[in-house]
Amino acid sequence: MTNNTLLQVENMGIQFGGLKAVQGVNLYLNNGELVGLIGPNGAGKTTSFNMLTGVYKPSEGKIVFAGQTLNGKPPYKVTQSGISRTFQNIRLFKDLSVLDNVKVANHWLAKHSILSSILRLPNHFTSEAKMAEDATAFLKIFGLDRYKNELAKNLPYGMQRRLEIARALAAKPKLLLLDEPAAGMNPQETRELMELIAFIRKEFDLTILLIEHDMHLVMGICERIYVLDHGQLIAEGNPNEIRSNPKVIEAYLGEEVVENA
Amino acid sequence: MKKSKIFWSYLILALVIYAVGQALISLNIIDMYYKNMLITMCINIMLAVSLHVVIGVTGQFSIGHAGFLAIGAYVSAIFTMKLGMPFIVAILVGAIVATLAGLIVGIPTLRLKGDYLAIATLGFAEIIRITFLNIDYVGGAAGMQVTQLSNWTYAFFAALITIIVISNFTKSRHGRACIAIREDEIAADAMGINTTYYKVTAFALGAFFAGVAGGIFSHNVFIIQPSAFGFLKSFDILIFVVLGGLGSLSGAIISAVLLTLVSTYLGNFPETRMIIYSLVLILVMLYRPTGLLGTKEITDLFKSKKKGGIDHDQ
Ligand SMILES: Nc1ncnc2c1ncn2[C@@H]1O[C@H](COP(=O)(O)OP(=O)(O)O)[C@@H](O)[C@H]1O
Ligand SMILES: [Mg+2]
Numbered sequence: 409m410t411n412n413t414l415l416q417v418e419n420m421g422i423q424f425g426g427l428k429a430v431q432g433v434n435l436y437l438n439n440g441e442l443v444g445l446i447g448p449n450g451a452g453k454t455t456s457f458n459m460l461t462g463v464y465k466p467s468e469g470k471i472v473f474a475g476q477t478l479n480g481k482p483p484y485k486v487t488q489s490g491i492s493r494t495f496q497n498i499r500l501f502k503d504l505s506v507l508d509n510v511k512v513a514n515h516w517l518a519k520h521s522i523l524s525s526i527l528r529l530p531n532h533f534t535s536e537a538k539m540a541e542d543a544t545a546f547l548k549i550f551g552l553d554r555y556k557n558e559l560a561k562n563l564p565y566g567m568q569r570r571l572e573i574a575r576a577l578a579a580k581p582k583l584l585l586l587d588e589p590a591a592g593m594n595p596q597e598t599r600e601l602m603e604l605i606a607f608i609r610k611e612f613d614l615t616i617l618l619i620e621h622d623m624h625l626v627m628g629i630c631e632r633i634y635v636l637d638h639g640q641l642i643a644e645g646n647p648n649e650i651r652s653n654p655k656v657i658e659a660y661l662g663e664e665v666v667e668n669a
Numbered sequence: 670m671k672k673s674k675i676f677w678s679y680l681i682l683a684l685v686i687y688a689v690g691q692a693l694i695s696l697n698i699i700d701m702y703y704k705n706m707l708i709t710m711c712i713n714i715m716l717a718v719s720l721h722v723v724i725g726v727t728g729q730f731s732i733g734h735a736g737f738l739a740i741g742a743y744v745s746a747i748f749t750m751k752l753g754m755p756f757i758v759a760i761l762v763g764a765i766v767a768t769l770a771g772l773i774v775g776i777p778t779l780r781l782k783g784d785y786l787a788i789a790t791l792g793f794a795e796i797i798r799i800t801f802l803n804i805d806y807v808g809g810a811a812g813m814q815v816t817q818l819s820n821w822t823y824a825f826f827a828a829l830i831t832i833i834v835i836s837n838f839t840k841s842r843h844g845r846a847c848i849a850i851r852e853d854e855i856a857a858d859a860m861g862i863n864t865t866y867y868k869v870t871a872f873a874l875g876a877f878f879a880g881v882a883g884g885i886f887s888h889n890v891f892i893i894q895p896s897a898f899g900f901l902k903s904f905d906i907l908i909f910v911v912l913g914g915l916g917s918l919s920g921a922i923i924s925a926v927l928l929t930l931v932s933t934y935l936g937n938f939p940e941t942r943m944i945i946y947s948l949v950l951i952l953v954m955l956y957r958p959t960g961l962l963g964t965k966e967i968t969d970l971f972k973s974k975k976k977g978g979i980d981h982d983q
Contacts, residue, residue, distance in 0.1 A: 461859060487861035495859075501852035503916070503964050504845070512849040515842045516861035522870065525841035526834050532841065539842060579861050 412438045414583060414615050415460075420469035421639075422459055429455045430639040433469070437583065442609055442616045444626035446650075447636035448659055453619045454496055456636070457585050461493050462486040474582065488516055492581035494572040496588045496619070502561035506552055506571060509560050510543035513578035543578055549608070550574040566597045570604075577608065584608075587619045602629050623660065627651065635659065687825050694821055704821065708889050710929040711824035712882050715831045717909035717925035718918065719878035722835050724907075725916040725964075726844060727871040728851025729779065730787040733794030734906045737767040737876045739898035741883020743801055746815045746893060751806075756818045760827075760884035767880025768873050770797070775872040780865050782854060786872075794903055802895040812894035819889035827885055831878045836918055838874065847871050851916070908946065912953055914960030919967035924960075 414437050421431035430452040437443055445453055458464040460471060462483040471478040478486055492513070501509050520535040547553040550570045555563060560571060569589055576584060586605070590598040606629055609616055620626045626633060627647040635643040635650060637659040643650055650656055690707055693699045699707075716734060723731045745763030748754040754762070770793075778789040807813045838844050846867045849857035858864050887893045909928060913920025928946075935942040953960065 463855065463859070483855075483858040484861050484863050487859060492861075493859055495856065499853045499856035499859075501849050501856065503852055504848060508845055508848075511842070512845055512857065512862065513860040515846050518842050520842070522838065522841075522843050525843055526837045528837055536842065575860065 414439045414474060415617075416472045417460070418470045418472075420456070420459055420466050420471060422455060422464055422467050428639055430459070430636075431468075433636075433641055435634055435641070435644070437615050437617060439615055440609075440613065441632065442606070442618065442630050444630035444633040445617055445619045445636060446621070446623045446626055446633060449621065451636040451659075452639040453636055454587055455639075457493060457587055457619065460486075460585065461491060484516070487579055487581070490580075490582040491585065492576040492579040492583075493585040494569075494576050494587055494589055496591065498568050498572055500560040500568055500571060500575070502559065504560060505557050506547065506560055506563065507540065507543055507556045509571060510546055510575050510578045511539050513575045514539050514542055514580070517580060546574045546578050549611075550604070566593055569593065569601070573604075573608075577612065581614070583615045583617065585617050585619075588621055589618070590620070590622075590625060598625065605629065623650070623656075683829055687822075687829075690821050690825065705889070706929065706933045707821060708819060708824040708885070709933070710926055711828040712886050712889075713906075713909065713925040713929050714828045714922050715878055715882035715885070716906045717913065717921040718828075718831050718835050719875040719882065720906050720910050721913075721918055721921040722838065722847075722871050723875040724910050725914075725918070725921065726839055726851065727847040727868055728854075729868055729872060730784055731790045731872065731875070732787050732907055733790030733792070733903050734875070734879055735898045735900070735902035736790070736794030736797040737771060737879035738883040738886065738902065738906075739794075739797050739801060739895070740767040740770055741880030742887035742893050742898070743807055743813070743883075744880075745884035746813055746887045747807065749818065749888065750813070750815060756823075756884075756888065760881055763884040764877045764880035767883065768877040771873045771876025772869065775869045775876075779868040779872060791900070791903075794898070794900065798895045798898050801898075808894075810895065812892045814892050815887050815890070817888060817891060819885045824885050824889070827881055831881065832918070832922070835874070835878070839918065843867070843870070848916075908950065912950070912960055914957075914962035914964060916964030917960065917962040917966055920960055920962035920965075923962075923967065 417433060417435045420433040422429055433456060445456065447453055455464065459466045460478070462478065462481050462485070465480060474490060476489060478489070481489070501512060504512070518535050518539050520531050524532045544553055544556065547556055550573065552567060552571055552574060555567065560568065563571060569592075573586065573589060589605070590601050593601060602625070605616065605618070608614060618626060618630060627650075630647065632644070632646060633650045634641055635653070635656050642655045642659060643653045645653070694704050694707075716738065720731065720734045723729050741760075741763035744766045745759040748759035748762050749756055774789055774793045775786075778785045801807055802810055839847070846857065846862045849860065849862060850864050850867060854864055909925045910921050912928070913922070913924035931945060932942050935945060
C-alpha cells in the first residue's frame with residue numbers, strides 16, 4: 409500500500425444465506441482517481457458499495473480507508489471518516505426541501521448543541537446560517553439553487569439524481585461512491601452529468617468510484633475500470649484493455665442474450 | 670430577520686390567550702367544569718406535542734405514551750403528597766423519571782431498524798400501569814389522593830414551554846436529522862447522522878414532556894388511579910397526532926384542542942364519544958388520509974408565496 413492509496417480492499421466478500429453475492433474482491437483506489445466498477449445486473453456492484461459504506465458487514469476481508477480499518481463501522485461513521493455515496497434507487501428525503509436535503513448532509517460538520525438550538529443561543533443562528541450558506545453553494549454548482557425551496561419529491565427525475573450527488577458532496581467526502589448516477593436519464597442528461605462528475609472531481613479534489621451498468625458510458629471518463637461478474641472481479645485495467653478483454657465481452661454478451669430472450 | 674418578529678407575535682398571541690383564560694376564571698365567568706376543560710386542553714396539547722416529536726418528526730411508532738404520563742403523574746404525586754416537596758420540584762422529578770424510563774425502553778429497541786418500538790412501548794405502558802396497580806404505597810387500584818395544586822397558569826405555561834422547546838428542536842439541524850430519519854433512515858445514516866442517538870433523543874424528549882403533563886394532570890384531578898393510564902389513554906394521544914397530520918406540530922395542537930372540546934361535551938356519554946371518535950377517524954382516513962394538515966403547518970396555509978419545505982430559523 410503506497411502513500412498515494414486512499415482505499416485498499418482485500419478479499420472482500422459477503423454471503424446471504426447460502427448465496428455468495430460477492431467474494432474475493434481485491435481493489436484499490438489512488439488519491440484523485442476516477443475509477444469505474446462495471447458488470448451485468450446482479451453482479452454484486454451495489455452490494456460491494458453497501459459493504460464499503462457499512463450498510464452490510466462483509467463476511468470476510470478487510471477494508472482500509474485513509475489508513476483506518478472500516479470493517480464493522482456503522483454507515484454514519486464511515487461517512488464521517490470521508491466516504492459518501494449516492495443510491496441506485498434514489499433515496500432523497502422526499503418531504504424536505506431541496507435545501508434541507510443538502511443541509512442534512514452537512515449536519516455532522518456543524519457544532520451547535522441541542523440545548524443551544526432549544527434555547528436559541530447565538531451560536532444556533534450563526535451555525536445554522538453557515539449550514540444554509542454551504543448547502544446553497546453546492547446547489548449552485550448543480551444548477552439546483554432555483555429549486556431550493558421546492559420539496560425534493562417535486563423535482564424532475566434528472567434533477568433528483570443531481571440533488572443526490574449534491575447532497576453526498578455536502579458531507580465533505582474524500583471518496584465519492586456513485587451508484588448508477590445516470591440510470592434513467594436521456595443521452596443529453598447523461599452527457600451533462602458525466603461532465604459535471606469530471607468537474608466536481610477536479611474542483612473538490614475527489615476520488616470517485618463510479619458504478620455503471622452501461623460500459624460504454626464509463627469508458628469515456630474513467631482511468632481504470634474493474635469488472636464484476638457473479639460476485640467476482642473478472643478484469644481490471646484501462647478502458648482499452650477492458651474493451652478487448654474476452655471475459656468481459658463474454659459476461660456482457662451473456663447478458664444481452666438473456667435480455668433479448 | 671423577520672423570523673424574530675414572527676416569534677414575538679406568537680408570544681404575544683399566547684399571552685393574550687393566557688390573559689383571556691385567566692380573566693374568564695378569576696372573574697367567575699366560567700365555572701369549575703370549563704376551567705377544568707381548559708386545563709385538560711393544555712395537558713392534551715402537551716401529550717400531543719410530546720408524541721408528535723416521536724412519531725410525526727422522527728417517524729418512530731410509539732403507542733404507549735400513557736406510560737410516561739402515568740410515571741409523571743405518580744412520581745410527582747409521591748413527591749408532593751408523601752415527601753412534601755414543592756410542586757415545581759415534583760413535576761420536574763416526575764418528568765426526569767419518565768425520561769429515564771424512556772431511555773430504558775428506547776435504547777435497546779431504537780437501535781434496531783423496524784417497528785420494535787411499537788411492541789415495546791405497548792408492553793411498557795401496561796407494565797407501568799400494572800406496577801402502580803400493585804403498589805400499596807400509592808393506593809393500588811383504589812388510587813391515590815392528590816391535592817389540587819395545578820391551575821390554569823401552571824398548565825398554560827407548561828404547554829407553552831413544551832411547544833416552544835419541541836418547535837425549536839424541530840427547526841434546527843437536530844430536528845432536521847430526525848426528519849431525515851423519518852423520511853429515509855438508510856439515507857440519513859449514509860449522510861453521517863447517528864440515527865440511534867437522534868431516535869433515542871426524540872423519544873426521551875417526548876417522554877420528558879409527557880412526564881410534565883402527568884404532573885399537571887395528577888394535581889388537577891384529586892385522585893389518580895391506574896385505570897386512567899390504560900391502552901385507551903395511549904390510543905387517545907395517538908389520535909391527536911394522527912388526526913392532526915403526522916409531522917405537523919400545529920396539526921397536533923389543533924386536534925388536541927378540538928378533541929378535548931368534543932370529549933368534554935360528550936363527557937356524560939362515553940359510548941357516544943367512542944362512536945364520534947371512530948367516525949371522525951374514518952372520515953379523516955377517507956377524505957384526508959394524511960391527517961388534517963398532512964406534514965404542513967397551519968401557517969403554511971396562509972402563505973401567499975410558493976410553498977416550500979420546513980421553514981428553519983436561520
Ligand atoms: N440483502 C440481500 N439479501 C439477499 N440477497 C441480496 C441482498 N442484497 C443483494 N443480494 C443479492 O446479491 C446479488 C448482487 O446484487 P447487487 O449488488 O444489487 O447487483 P448489481 O451489480 O446489479 O448492483 C443479487 O443476486 C442480489 O439478489
Ligand atoms: Mg446495483
